[in-house]
Amino acid sequence: MSTAKRTLEMQLLLGPDETVPVAGRFSYRSDRPYEVEVAFISRGETVATWLFARDLLIDGLRDEVGHGDVRVWPTHRAGGAHRVHIELATDDSVCELAVRTTELTAWLEQTTAIVPPGHEGRHLDIDAHLARLLAGKC
DSSP states (O other): OOEEEEEEEEEEEEETTEEEEEEEEEEEETTSTTEEEEEEEETTEEEEEEEEEHHHHHHHTTSOEEETTEEEEEEOOTTSOOEEEEEEEOSSOEEEEEEEHHHHHHHHHHHHHHSOTTOGGGTOOHHHHHHHHHTTOO
């Protein structure tokens, strides 16, 4: 199993001019080739962990993608840093985070070196995942 992990500085957007720094620990594993885990860390504590498709982040570098719980889109400000916005929704709330495009791209390049897009099925052990599912351990 190969992994790619990196903690990226993100901004939680509270309002038009108000943000709070949040670290996002991005993790990718070759034995779970379709998914990305992001642990959000504030004051040294993991406050939330989300799993979502790696393709959302890859495609979100260029276009607005996703619907429902997770949406991702790029922003380009004249004279400012390019960022990727990640919106996470639950039944109770919605939060929007922004991460620098260059940092997210560098981490995604690590994941695509491990498992190129379109080759995920070659790394997925269906029997192991099915056994975990049937044992109630997913």
